[in-house]
Amino acid sequence: MVDEKRAQSPIDRVWDFLISLKLAITVLIMLASASIFGTIIEQNQPVEKYRMVYEDWLIRIFQATNMFDMYHAWWFLLLMVLFTVNLTCCTLDRLPRVLKVVRNPKTIFDEAFEKSLSLAGRWRKKGSMAEWSGKYTAALTASFSAPRVTNEGEIVHLYAEKGMISRFGVYITHLSIIFIFLGAIIGNVIGYKGFLGLPIGDSAQYIPIRNGSELKDVGFKIRCNNFWVEYYQDQFGNPTGQPKEYASDLSVVENGREVLKKKIVVNDPLRYKGVWFYQSSYGQDKPSARMLLRRADNSAPPETFHLLFQRGEAYGVPGMGIVRILDFQDNFGGKGQAIQVQIEKPGQPPVQAWLPVADPEADRRRGDTFVLSLQGAEQVTYTGLQVAHDPGVNVVWLGCTLMVIGIMIAFFMSHQRVWVRLSPAPEGKVDVAVGGVATRNRLAFEKSFEKIQGELKELQS
């Protein structure tokens, strides 16, 4: 603990505050209480929804304090930082002392220490010091663990320990929390999450992230070969309308070759190069525009893809840029269906164009190496894929594993220590003193100590 007598400088006082368990308990309870608000006030809803529930003045207060997105609010993050600092400082303060105890164990079993132990015993044996020191070393090795032998003049001390690692359980647990935070930060900084509505037969290489405001190139194509819903059946074998399984048949296409094919269902995603594709939803009978994509010089076979009307869908074409749907008309200038798209190339201002179904060559006017045209509007079924890339997730799992291991060690293991002191007594006899102590579960240790002591006492020369 802290040296009470030392004059307290402000720095010492801050340090004492930062390492204190009282702060830890307070912060834990504050985090718990604060979290409750976020479960009562629905998070991240549109303002109109809040207007139906709360008065205007309350909404203003909630907005000022970030209560509508409170788990990302500065004050909540500040609490987390305080928690982390507390944990780190506390470890820096205590770990060195634990290491010292472990590295320089108390090998000398002096009388003062013997008196401080509640588990201790004494007796006298006939025989030589060398004989008994050898016998007891062997006996301890057999029934407990191999002792260290220290000679102090004529006196011999034996020190044996078990479960030393239990002293580190707490630190493993605390460290694991830091790992989990670290993993979460990594995931937030360099990972991404997106949603892709992929019509059957289409493929995509760009994933809309941040609600479609940005498209992320994953470096390969994902193709939806098929999507279906399977229903539970009643006793007569008729489908009940209760879905049993949503499934998509997906392929990964890289450099024009299919490199992976997998049926995904909810709870069984497809993984490729760190990108995970999850079955998340589906849409049926949604109108969409079927687009044809050609090379201006016909150097590659043409491809088709769909732009879904409803979600202001964007589609990324490697090498060309991003196509965004702006408008669609059934009869554009008396010439039938036409779509208005915007084409965004990196580092260039966006270009807009009307593409009528009647004029497949309209897009040549842009002078691009790609030519886009509308083939018509149609109903499609698409599979809804949640797409995630989270390089921090394994750090989080490492943290979780360490946490469970650390807690088990801290709770269910105990550092048990046993000492034996042999000192020469008159008439060729040896005085024996034993003692033992455990950090946890003292009741169980008491029993094993009694057993060890009994064995040592019974040993015959």
Place this chain on the structure above:
Amino acid sequence: MEPTVANIGNNVYFFDFTMILLGIASVAYLVGLYGDKPSVSRVGTWICILAAVSSAVALGLRWVESYQMGIGRIPVTNLYESLVFFAWSVVLFHLFVERKFESLVFGAFVVPIAFATMLFAHFYGGGGAITPLNPALQSYWLHAHVITCFVGYAAFAVSAGIAVMYLLKANAEADKRTTGVILLFPAAKALDELVYRAIIWGFPFLTAGIITGAAWANYAWGTYWSWDPKETWSLIVWLVYAAFLHARITRGWHGRRAAILSIVGFLSTIMCYLGVNLFLAGLHSYGGG
């Protein structure tokens, strides 16, 4: 979507039987305690053992019956099943504590929790129908998640029951009271230790429960943590018990305050388990009955 393949099955009779047994056991323990008749409490113990067996039979039967209905799965996937599983865990924990510490007074504080849970399951558990699992729930992580969580909750229930005993006993000791049933209680110090012992069983299970839940969420939709109300409440419970663990090693915070934290912890557990579904919106399945 309303389940259309809803079937009750015979298992429910065994659960109702269990419920009645636990009611009788609760009465026996209370009478034994307040009438100072250990022999009556002893009867409570035997009825409890019978209830544990009948509950195990019911769970097994339910498992088998779910397969007979063509929607086979482990019976830990909806509100009813989680409630009866929780009650069963509480009874097993209780029998363990009673045997280990050789005191018949715990039953009066712990078994009524199991009884109340069975009553709740009977009246608000959707009639105990075996419902087919929607696709999001078809995961091995779900089984690990539910089982670890509820074993943890059961340990917390036992701890809170003993914490109430502790507070009564500590008050009596402070007043130097010399009469009444309170004398039958183990010493406050021993109860304090038991409150803690139950939590060091519950805490690792809850931790594992939260982790398996996160792993499942990550498998199902690609986010291991999304601050949904159920997740957040499980974190709140976890934080309260973390506070308890640290309170207990701090001077001046064990005893009374630790016991109160144990009770607060169990109240948050109930909120996490039932309150979130009844009062708040979220992703979890056993909502709204």
